Amino acid sequence: MTGRAAKRLRSLAPGLVLRLVLGVALAGSGLAGWVLWVNRPGPLPPAPPARPTAELQARGAYLARVGNCAGCHTAPGGAPLAGGRAIPTPFGAVYSGNLTPDAATGLGRWTADDFWRALHEGRSRDGRLLSPAFPYTSYTLLSRADSDALFSHLQSQPAVHQPPRPQTLPWPYGSAWALAAWRALFFRPASFEPDPRQDAAWNRGAYLTQGVAHCNACHSSRNALGGPQARDRFDGSLLRGLGWEAPSLHRPAEAGMQDWTMAEAAAWLRQGVSERGVAQGPMAEVIVGSTRHLSEADAEAMARYLRALPTEGAPHETPAKASPLSPARPPDTAPGQALLGARLYETHCQACHGAGGEGRPGVYPPLKGSRVVLQPSAINLVRIVQQGGFAPATPQHPRPFGMPPFAGTFNAEQLAALLSHVRTSWGQPGGALSARQVQSLTNDTGINP
Structure with missing residues (x-):
């Protein structure tokens, strides 16, 4: 009986192996099809104005300052907006691109539609998927009108011929399939939807914080694959590669503004100095390159939104959080x-x-x-x-x-x-x-x- 059973299993083995191989192939093709379907280009919104205007360019210049485009797209000692700055990530450095209107190495051959796809979908002019080190996960919320204004401003800048630096991310992080899989898991193009329960100032503040100013890029915690939290969560994150921590905006004991007055919060965004504290390190750079340029109304709108974020922990609580320097318990000093x-x-x-x-x-x-x-x-x-x-x-x-x-x-x-x-x-x-x-x-x- 044992011999017959073994013989029968041997006769079935080729069929089992074939079915197993076919099953794996079908599952793999199904997964690949899902990844491709998720990453398909979306429809274009209405076309922009035929010609840029001074008003449009001024609006774009303001958005570029608030978004701190030059902060990432200007290499130390390099030409403004010509790219080449190394952006540290947990997976390696990513080099920023050239935003000047140079035809060969910048945005000179781009259209407003191409630019909108880059912001909204994280997709380059040639269809290539962009690294999420470029915060399209936040910029996807920008309106088409703001995208067109920003593009008009960039097209008005002096063209700088600066070939892109080759990306050095180790395999597989920079591969097209890795980017497609990451996007399938963690990104969907979106648009900002005002909350009808909130007033206009709160909604404007949410749009600026979640989108243009992309505060999530630093203040959102991420999982092991670099997947960010929801856009309205700012639980803080260790900025690996910089050696600083972006503290939580939900905890008054860290960086929350829930117990600040409106005047204090708005002034701090534009000045970085108050009796409550002084911006240091990367946040000082953000103040200089971004939020100090906020109009008074937009500073108040951001302050309105940040003060209304859900509060976690008491104002002077020192919460337990895993950290290389957080003692397991507060020990007595020897x-x-x-x-x-x-x-x-x-x-x-x-x-x-x-x-x-x-x-x-x-x-x-x-x-x-x-x-x-x-x-x-x-x-x-x-x-x-x-x-x-x-x-x-x-x-x-x-x-x-x-x-x-x-x-x-x-x-x-x-x-x-x-x-x-x-x-x-x-x-x-x-x-x-x-x-x-x-x-x-x-x-x-x-x-x-």
């Missing part, structure tokens, strides 16, 4: 570390920030009650000490005071002692840090204390 931290603070910090961390209003920010000091992750605090603290230069604060960088001044043990002193003194609940935690962060983000 006596030796406490003495070292106090001595370093007195020597290097007290003259500006005060013996009690009170700072000097309008000059040096206070450390007592500072959100950047008390955030569960000390990554931004480390970055500021290492790289220096520089407020954004704006018309309201054209020459702000800055803090010199201390890279090379402290080793990991000294830096841990100093930060522990700041986070635990004056009744603050930030928690002490160990030299090992500081060194771990250093290794992960490229900081060299």
Whole structure:
């Protein structure tokens, strides 16, 4: 009986293998067909005006500033908007493209329809799928009218011949199929739909925050494949490659504005400086390149929207969040570390920030009650000490005071002692840090204390 059963199985094996192969092939073709169907080009909206006008170009110039196009599309020392800047991602660097109207290397041969597809669908003029490092996941919300205005402005700029830098993403991240699969999972072209339950200012603020200003690009947490949250969620994210954390906009203890007044929030967006805190690092760059250009009405609209975001956590709560520098529990500072931290603070910090961390209003920010000091992750605090603290230069604060960088001044043990002193003194609940935690962060983000 055993021999007969084995013989029968052998006779069936070729058929089973064939069916298995056919099943896998059909499943694969079905999956491929779904990916292609999801990524098919959509219909075009009504055509733009026949000729650009000064009003259209002025509107586009405003949108380009608020969207900070030059921030990503201008390489250090390079021509404005000519591209070539490396945009760090968890999967490797992506180089920005040339937005000037050069016919060979820029947008000179593009039409308004081509440009709208790039913003709305993340698709280049030749149909190639663009990397989501270009935030079309946010720009897809832009209206056709705003897309046309932005394109008109870019076409009016001086043409710069600058061939694109070859992309260096390791396989398979930069492949067409990988991009198509990512889009099938995480992206659908959309348009902004005003919420009828909210007023015009809230809806304008939502359009600017979710679309033009693309705040999600930094403040949205992402999964292991780089898939973003919903467009109305800003739970914060570690900016890998930059070594900073974009804190949550839903938590008043981090970067939420829910307990700010309208005037405070609107002014901070345009100035980056207030009694509530000072923009530092990448956010200072955003203030300088983007939100300082907001009109008064649009700043108030964004403030209206940001203040209305769902609140999570109490205003002064220090929530537990996984981080290389977040202690499992706020430990007590060891006596030796406490003495070292106090001595370093007195020597290097007290003259500006005060013996009690009170700072000097309008000059040096206070450390007592500072959100950047008390955030569960000390990554931004480390970055500021290492790289220096520089407020954004704006018309309201054209020459702000800055803090010199201390890279090379402290080793990991000294830096841990100093930060522990700041986070635990004056009744603050930030928690002490160990030299090992500081060194771990250093290794992960490229900081060299």
